[in-house]
Amino acid sequence: GQNIDQPTEMTATEGAIVQINCTYQTSGFNGLFWYQQHAGEAPTFLSYNVLDGLEEKGRFSSFLSRSRGYSYLLLKELQMKDSASYLCAVLDSNYQLIWGAGTKLIIKP
């Protein structure tokens, strides 16, 4: 079966750094997405990785290791508005998005 694991909830302090991990086992791999979803809103795109390595985009970075079936999303200089759920999703061999359950990130002052 296909499986994506990420922690259910994480807590971090404003101004700090947090890393949200995602491991996956899917039938094929055509890329990994990270989305942010605020409560009551639709997901918004954060990043896409298809090759190994780190992609940096402002305060957010995303890392991929295909051999390990592993990705992480790194958030720096945390702000209160970063409190949201972060969804990891893998594009499988059929180009279907397989979604993780999401990680709820709580930012404390």
Added chain:
Amino acid sequence: GAVVSQHPSWVICKSGTSVKIECRSLDFQATTMFWYRQFPKQSLMLMATSNEGSKATYEQGVEKDKFLINHASLTLSTLTVTSAHPEDSSFYICSARLGQGSRFTYEQYFGPGTRLTVT
């Protein structure tokens, strides 16, 4: 670019009635649209995938006769919840993608969601 709209943003209906939700890609043609349902504090659950001009593909456990999907054009898909019941109350989100070729065409652009409450 790549804006997806949904209408209505919220709806309250009585048990037994039907509700139609529209999903439109405003500035691009979407070969494929997806319908998701999300219950409180849970992740997105894919209900069905629809390609323009063809029948939708429903995920296991989703009743196709209850959740009618029509993807009549490259910019519009509709989800009709027929004979709605309180357990159908949920946040329904549509997404659209361009098609094949690159990350940008496989990326899903989400609508703002429709909150359905069935009383």
